[in-house]
Amino acid sequence: MKIAVQTEPFDLAAEVEALYHDHPQVGAVASFLGITRDRNDGEGVAAMTLEHYPGMTERALERIVAEARSRWDLLDATVIHRVGALKPTDPIVLVAVAAAHRGEAFAACEFIMDYLKTRAPFWKKEATADGERWVDARESDDNAAARWVNRLAKP
Amino acid sequence: MKIAVQTEPFDLAAEVEALYHDHPQVGAVASFLGITRDRNDGEGVAAMTLEHYPGMTERALERIVAEARSRWDLLDATVIHRVGALKPTDPIVLVAVAAAHRGEAFAACEFIMDYLKTRAPFWKKEATADGERWVDARESDDNAAARWVNRLAKP
Amino acid sequence: MNVRILYFARLREAFGTSQEAPALPADVATLGDLLDWLRARGGVWAEQLGPGRAYRMAVNQDVAGPEVRLQDGDEVAIFPPVTGG
């Protein structure tokens, strides 16, 4: 399991390859890349700054991954989240999950993202033509996370 | 949209980057990598050969991706499937889907894999200690694909 | 009527051929008729395409059922359930 919070870019291919290269029992790697967009809520976004709560962030991510591993039969997982200054098309977050079969890998990858969005202490500030603004939390993210509460595995 | 059937390895990072690099409206790329395992149905697998139906394969993959695009609001998608000789830890298939938001990207990526598994004309032959054997189709794959029939989007 | 028939994977090996282009008798009008005609060869043909065996068919690269009418020049394929991905 790898959890990292960093300002530097990450290497998608190297991170995914580390999950299966020496692990011939891995049949499936589901991964998710979150990317800085140039628009949000109808406004142009020129740049973004990501703030976090050092210490609690890593702890929260570790717990989310541990929860995923208790729900599904996973072989490994990696979560890397960037902080600091980002611009449109910059990757923000990578979640990659290795399992023997695809169902577990897909479910756990989406679960980790949904929980990360609602439980890991990161905050986005966007630079728009009207100045800077803190991004508001979305109800749709709460709903996405709530889907998993009474659901131990995929339907 | 990119569909490819090839004997050569593919470059995960380059394929994923092509989906978002010049497309600042992309906020999410969900991807799936299927990898050759060294065991299947309790037996060791030393190598694998993938056969396909040239022409129909590409057509089937194009239809599956078109169906995904009609169900979800996607920005782009790539499917690359290898054929020929493969050994454990070799990637077999890449499905990568770009969208503005993660829910669409995850759902479409899993949908494409579930349909590819049951509708695209590929056949695996495994080399085991007891000789070669054709892999049998799995009922679990039919069930996974059937989940989508009455489901236009994620719950 | 002439059609081209392709065989894949387990069926290709069982039949010992990857394709053939037979001239079909006049009473072969549908894919189901073609299957009957192939089964009438007996041996592996009757066995592999017999009741209870799992196989799929395509006409001109689209999955097709036994009711589909064949036309001169069609590309027919017969293959096991798929196992890619």
Add this chain to the structure above:
Amino acid sequence: MNVRILYFARLREAFGTSQEAPALPADVATLGDLLDWLRARGGVWAEQLGPGRAYRMAVNQDVAGPEVRLQDGDEVAIFPPVTGG
């Protein structure tokens, strides 16, 4: 009792500070008491932590509710709903 209080994002900016380590009066026993004590400062404190405002709290890096009892040396954090990913 001494605790360290961290503020993040919108709240850090509103309060004009990222942390403080106040000596708390004896009647501040829980996180809820601490919130009352902060609101009693008035101004942005009363406003940002007032009814209807969305914020979250953590004690020693675990999300916590107002009923949680504070102990000397605790690390308390108050922050807006999270927006990462």
